[in-house]
Structure formats: structure tokens, C-alpha cells
Amino acid sequence: MLNISDNNKMGVSNWDKFQTIRNLNLKSNSRTLNKIIVFFFILGLLILFLPWTQNISGSGAVTTLKPNQRPQSIQSVISGRIENWYVQEGDFVNKGDTILFISEIKEDYMDPNLVENTQKQVQAKKMSLESYGSKVSTLSNQIQSIESERGLKFEQAQNKIKQSLLKIKSDSMDLVAVKTQLKIANTQFDRAMQLNKEGLKPLTDVEEKRLKLQEVEAKIITQENKFLSSKNEYINAKVETNRINAEYAEKMSKAQSDQYTALSNQFDTEAQVNKLENQYANYSIRNGMYYIKAPQSGYVNRVLQAGIGQTVKEGTPIVSIMPAVFDIAVETYIDPIDLPLVHRGEKIRVWFDGWPTIVFSGWPDVSYGTFGGKIVAIENFISDNGKYRMLIAPDKEAEPWPKEISIGSGAETIALLDTVPIWFEIWRILNGFPPNYYKSDVKTTKEKK
The missing domain is CATH 1.10.287.620 (Helix Hairpins)
Known part of the structure; x- marks a missing residue:
């Protein structure tokens, strides 16, 4: 119903019984609203002139610095039949310890003498x-x-x-x-x-x-x-x-x-x-080769071939081993447009999945839970995901990385570049310009020399 009957109209005199209406009629709020608008305008103007640290973000995972320290699978060089296991998952093995024994299955080598x-x-x-x-x-x-x-x-x-x-x-x-x-x-x-x-x-x-x-x-x-x-x-x-x-x-x-x-x-x-x-x-x-031994000391992660009497071919992965001693690193990826902005030796901030962090990308000094790193390698060929791969090692001059970090866990990285006003950063993003090219002190020193 449109409710247009005159009997249903409320008179103006009836509004006075509401306290809020009486307060609005008594006070003029235009000045207060103007002050609030001016305050926020000045505050926003001041914020535009605050310093902002340009950065390049990337995501990756925890890995090891050297290839021989990464998890590896032990393969059988010859074909054979599994006869006996000497380890189980989670065991620690030293270099040269026997993992399993296989017997011969080819008739050309079955002669015991x-x-x-x-x-x-x-x-x-x-x-x-x-x-x-x-x-x-x-x-x-x-x-x-x-x-x-x-x-x-x-x-x-x-x-x-x-x-x-x-x-x-x-x-x-x-x-x-x-x-x-x-x-x-x-x-x-x-x-x-x-x-x-x-x-x-x-x-x-x-x-x-x-x-x-x-x-x-x-x-x-x-x-x-x-x-x-x-x-x-x-x-x-x-x-x-x-x-x-x-x-x-x-x-x-x-x-x-x-x-x-x-x-x-x-x-x-x-x-x-x-x-x-x-x-x-x-x-x-x-x-x-009938006795398959550990190539280095480490922990048995996973047994890939189970059972007794199972036949394996040459080159078949049998067991996976994680080295006991390794140098931790982070493997991250950056966009191709950001590749000219980074180089070896540049410092990076890293935080890990599962660790409490508060990150302000533009104000790294007020961030919490990030750790220092340094770029040790940059891949010159693009990866399958359309990005370039970087390898980051712990920065010896910064706080040490947590010892409890496990290989394969996620990690986020930020590469700090030049410090500019916020208005310049907004203007750069709106125009699609790349961040300012940054040169480290090490490279500058070399150029001076």
C-alpha cells in the first residue's frame, strides 16, 4: 500500500517528542563536519610526503644452499630382487652404511663362482x-x-x-x-x-x-x-x-x-x-653393487620400494635420504620486470610460514618476524612458471635464522630498493613505471676503485 491517506500523516508538532530531533534543531553541525574533513585532508596530504621504501616481493620455499645437501633418492645401479632391508624410515645412517641387499636376476651373472x-x-x-x-x-x-x-x-x-x-x-x-x-x-x-x-x-x-x-x-x-x-x-x-x-x-x-x-x-x-x-x-x-649403501650421512625419509622379493630395474629410486648437515637457503621467484633491479650480494628480508610476523613492506623498520638474507645466485633463464629463480642465503651480519625451519616449508621475500615519498610511489604505480634502479654499496665501491 502507498499509505497516502491523510489520516496516516504525522504532524510536524509530533516530532518534538524525539530528543534527537530537538538536539538537531538546537545545534549547528556544519562547522564540526568541515573541521573533520579539513583534518583528514591535511592528514592525507602529510601522509603523501611520508617516506616509502620501494620493494620487490617474491614467494618460494626453504631449500639448501649446495646441491649435495638436498634430499636425494638412492637408485639401484643394477637390476635385482630385494632380499633384505637393514633400515626403516626415520633411521639415521652414516656414509657407507648398508641400506638393503638385492640378489641377481640376470642369467648371465647367476654363477656364484x-x-x-x-x-x-x-x-x-x-x-x-x-x-x-x-x-x-x-x-x-x-x-x-x-x-x-x-x-x-x-x-x-x-x-x-x-x-x-x-x-x-x-x-x-x-x-x-x-x-x-x-x-x-x-x-x-x-x-x-x-x-x-x-x-x-x-x-x-x-x-x-x-x-x-x-x-x-x-x-x-x-x-x-x-x-x-x-x-x-x-x-x-x-x-x-x-x-x-x-x-x-x-x-x-x-x-x-x-x-x-x-x-x-x-x-x-x-x-x-x-x-x-x-x-x-x-x-x-x-x-x-648387491649391497646398496648410503652415499652420505643423513636420515631415511621415505622407502620408495617396499617388500621382500620385489624386483627392481637399474635406475629405479629405492629410498630417499635427507643429509644430516646442510646449509639452509631460500628459493624464491621474481617477475621478469624486476630482474634488472636485483643482483648478487643484495640484502633481502625473509619470513617463513608458521612463524609470527608483522610485515609493512613500505616500512621495513617497523616490521616484526623477518630475517635478513643475501642473494647468492640468480638464474639467467626463465623458469616454467614465467619467473626468474633466486637463491638466498642467511645474512651473517643479521640475526640468525631459526634452527627449527624444515626443508620445503614456504617462505616470502622482500627486496628493499630506493626510499621515495608515498605520492611518488602512487604516481609510479598508476603510470606502470618500474621501481627506481638500486645500486648496492658494494658495487658502488667497486666502481669508485
Whole structure:
């Protein structure tokens, strides 16, 4: 209903019964309101000129300063079957302590005497290598003997050639002498015949001369045969020289061939020895991999493979260990626009999840529960979350960080930059400008130097 009836209207005289209405009519509140407005206007104006510390905020988590101090999972280098556990979750293990034992599952390594048998094979091959070495040395001596014998035989053949030449020369001289005697005998026979015809010589002298001529003719045939025999001996001596060269060349080739074969077998056996030694070393090292040991001292966080008789492959994570001694740090991320404003060595304020804090980002001096840190590393490549990663270590000059902080807990960071008036900061944010570039004292000192 619109309630427009005149009977329902309240008269002005009825308002006086309300105390508040009577007070409003008596007092004028315009001055008080004006004073309040002016006060807050002046207060806001003064606040605009208050100092404000520009900062860069980031969020991350607690981690360790060195990579080897972070939680790590122990993996099995070889495939095997879990046979026995020696630890449980929460246990403290020293470096080298046995965590579990696995047995072999590959048929190539199931022989319990595999290492001993491989060692015997290595020794046998080494003995074979030594025998081949002895054979090579023997063949070398044999080759030297053949060389020496060939030299002596060749020298003997050369001497025989010289003797044949001298004999040919002697027989040729004897042949020439016999020919001379034949010529003289012919002359004497002809003279005797001529004198016999003239009656100056008897027939007996003629017969003597004829007999002597026949003897000389027979002698010259014998001498020619002797001369030809000397030539044949010379030729035979040269043939013997060639035969000696061919015979000893064949012997030398055979001995060298045997030597090269022995050398080839020696090198092949040496390669087999090296291969067997490599296998022996691999088998020995593999036997030590059945016991999985702690790489460093720490606490067993989580057992990733449970049960007895479970088969694991090589590279499978088995248990996670947290190192006992570590240097704490904070891993945080900043926006790409803020990357040029930070650098290594710059101081950072950090507060942790679970610790009471009161943070005024613009007035760090009045904040409570924050701890000092220093940038030790800045990643130059953007992360998957679209930000750049920074690593912050405790500042030794500031208050120490709590010892009860656990790895992986959350953390917030603030990087303090330049101090400006509040009105400038508001103006910068409205215009989308980045904070003022800040240079630390360390960098300034280096530039001065």
C-alpha cells in the first residue's frame, strides 16, 4: 500500500517528542563536519610526503644452499630382487652404511663362482700370451740363424765360383799350350817327311814324329774336355748360388710367416686378456653393487620400494635420504620486470610460514618476524612458471635464522630498493613505471676503485 491517506500523516508538532530531533534543531553541525574533513585532508596530504621504501616481493620455499645437501633418492645401479632391508624410515645412517641387499636376476651373472672362474680364464690367457711371446723370440733367433747360415753358404758358393774361374783360366792356358805343342808337332812331322823324301832322315824318325803328333792330338782333346768341364763347374757354381739364395729365401719367408702368425696370435691373445680383465673387474664391481649403501650421512625419509622379493630395474629410486648437515637457503621467484633491479650480494628480508610476523613492506623498520638474507645466485633463464629463480642465503651480519625451519616449508621475500615519498610511489604505480634502479654499496665501491 502507498499509505497516502491523510489520516496516516504525522504532524510536524509530533516530532518534538524525539530528543534527537530537538538536539538537531538546537545545534549547528556544519562547522564540526568541515573541521573533520579539513583534518583528514591535511592528514592525507602529510601522509603523501611520508617516506616509502620501494620493494620487490617474491614467494618460494626453504631449500639448501649446495646441491649435495638436498634430499636425494638412492637408485639401484643394477637390476635385482630385494632380499633384505637393514633400515626403516626415520633411521639415521652414516656414509657407507648398508641400506638393503638385492640378489641377481640376470642369467648371465647367476654363477656364484663367476669372479673366480673369470680370474682363472685371465690367468690361462696370460700363460698363452707368454707362450706366444716365447715362440716369437724363438722364431727371431731362428731367423737370425738362417741369416747367418745363408751368409756362410753364399760365401762358400762365391768361393767356389772363384775357384771355377781360376780353374777355367788354368785349363785355358793348358789348352793354349797343347795347341802350341800340336803346331810344333805338325811342323816337326812335316819337316821329317820332307827330309825323309830327300834321304836325310830315316823312316824311324818320321814314325817317331807321327807318333808324337798323334799324342799331342789326343792330349788336346783331353785338354779341351778338361776346359769344358771347368766351364761347367763355373756354371754349376753360379746355379748353386742361385739355389742357395732361393732355398734360404724360402726358409726366411717361412720363418717370418710363422713369426708374424705368432705375433698376430700374441696380439689377439693380449686383446682377449684385456677383455677378460675388464670382465673380471666388472664382475667384481657388480658383486659389490648387491649391497646398496648410503652415499652420505643423513636420515631415511621415505622407502620408495617396499617388500621382500620385489624386483627392481637399474635406475629405479629405492629410498630417499635427507643429509644430516646442510646449509639452509631460500628459493624464491621474481617477475621478469624486476630482474634488472636485483643482483648478487643484495640484502633481502625473509619470513617463513608458521612463524609470527608483522610485515609493512613500505616500512621495513617497523616490521616484526623477518630475517635478513643475501642473494647468492640468480638464474639467467626463465623458469616454467614465467619467473626468474633466486637463491638466498642467511645474512651473517643479521640475526640468525631459526634452527627449527624444515626443508620445503614456504617462505616470502622482500627486496628493499630506493626510499621515495608515498605520492611518488602512487604516481609510479598508476603510470606502470618500474621501481627506481638500486645500486648496492658494494658495487658502488667497486666502481669508485
